[in-house]
Each structure stands twice: as structure tokens, then as C-alpha cells.
Amino acid sequence: MIAAINKAIDRIEGFAMIAFMLVATLVAVIQVIARYVFNNSLFWSEELILYTLISMSFLACSMGVRYAAHISVEVLPLLAGPRLAGVLRFIATVLGVVFALSLIYYGGRLFINTTAMGQLSPAMRIPVGYVYGIIPLSGLFMLMRYIWIFSCILQGKEYTPLKTDISAS
Numbered sequence: 001m002i003a004a005i006n007k008a009i010d011r012i013e014g015f016a017m018i019a020f021m022l023v024a025t026l027v028a029v030i031q032v033i034a035r036y037v038f039n040n041s042l043f044w045s046e047e048l049i050l051y052t053l054i055s056m057s058f059l060a061c062s063m064g065v066r067y068a069a070h071i072s073v074e075v076l077p078l079l080a081g082p083r084l085a086g087v088l089r090f091i092a093t094v095l096g097v098v099f100a101l102s103l104i105y106y107g108g109r110l111f112i113n114t115t116a117m118g119q120l121s122p123a124m125r126i127p128v129g130y131v132y133g134i135i136p137l138s139g140l141f142m143l144m145r146y147i148w149i150f151s152c153i154l155q156g157k158e159y160t161p162l163k164t165d166i167s168a169s
Contacts, residue, residue, distance in 0.1 A: 002148050009141050010066070013059055020059075024052040044123040051121075051131050058134045061103075062141035065096065065149070090153055096146045103139025111136060 031045040080088060115129030152158070 002144075002151055005144055006066075006148050009062070009144055013063055013066075013141065016059055017056060017063075020052040020056045024049045024056075027052075047121055047123040054131065055134045058138035059141070061138050062145060065142050065145035086153070093146055093149050093153060097143060097150070100139045100142035100146055104136045104143065105139075107132065107135025107139055 027042075027045050027048050031042050035041045111129050111132045113129075114132050115127060117129075119128045120126065121128050121131070
């Protein structure tokens with residue numbers, strides 16, 4: 001079941017990252033054309049590009065867990081030996097779970113409070129709470145990844161990061 005959830009998260013992240021990159025690129029190109037060819041600037045383009053970049057950054061947190069690309073100290077497990085290296089991986093996984101839970105909790109509070117206040121973005125006039133919704137969602141994706149790693153540790157299997165080829169997932 002955890003494998004199926006991870007596969008679904010892979011597809012969601014892959015599609016979302018492609019969509020966000022496409023939107024940001026197209027809007028930036030259209031903005032340049034509008035400004036320099038038609039001498040008319042799109043007042044909302046910078047805000048939309050900023051929100052897509054923020055969303056991509058938070059989604060990349062979960063993808064970093066997926067590919068085991070987050071910063072880590074590699075020398076400690078090598079010097080510690082196999083038994084202590086397993087303990088260090090367990091501690092790192094627990095810390096990752098704590099971080100993911102804090103993203104879910106505090107990001108969720110930020111999303112709920114901002115949505116309740118009805119704050120709108122300056123240019124596009126969309127609820128800012130919707131933009132903050134990526135924070136708990138990213139935390140949830142990270143948590144699912146860390147649960148997968150935790151289950152591998154408990155089963156005594158070595159966690160191997162997924163391949164970087166999106167089409168292989």
C-alpha cells in the first residue's frame with residue numbers, strides 16, 4: 001500500500017512540477033513580449049511566477065526525500081560501522097518525520113488562518129491561503145516518503161532512492 005501511495009505521489013509531483021515550470025516559463029516569455037514589443041506590461045505576471053516558484057520549491061522538498069538528495073553527513077555512517085550507521089539512518093528518518101509533521105501542522109495553521117482572514121494577493125486578487133496550501137501538502141508528501149523509508153528500516157531492507165528518470169516511476 002505504501003508503494004502505491006508513493007507511486008501516486010511520484011505522478012502528482014511530476015505533473016505538478018512540469019505544469020508549474022511550463023506556466024512560469026510561458027508567462028515570463030509572454031511578459032517580455034508584452035513589455036518590449038507591445039510596450040504594455042502584464043501587472044500580474046511577476047506574482048504568478050513567484051507563486052509557481054514557491055510551489056516548485058516546496059514540492060522539491062518531497063522530491064529530495066524521494067531521491068535521497070537532502071543534505072547529509074556521509075562520513076559518519078562510513079566511520080561508524082554498519083550497526084551504528086543503521087541507528088544514524090533511523091535518527092535521520094525520525095528527524096525528517098518531525099520536520100514533515102511541523103510543516104503539516106504549522107503550514108496547515110497558516111493556510112487556515114490566512115484563508116479565514118480572506119487575505120487576497122495584491123495583483124491577481126486570489127486568496128493567499130491557497131498559495132500557503134502547498135506547505136502542508138508538501139509536508140504530507142514528505143511524511144509519506146519518510147514512512148516508506150521507515151518501513152524499509154524496520155523490515156531490515158536498504159532504502160534505495162528512486163531513479164531520477166520520471167518516466168521510470
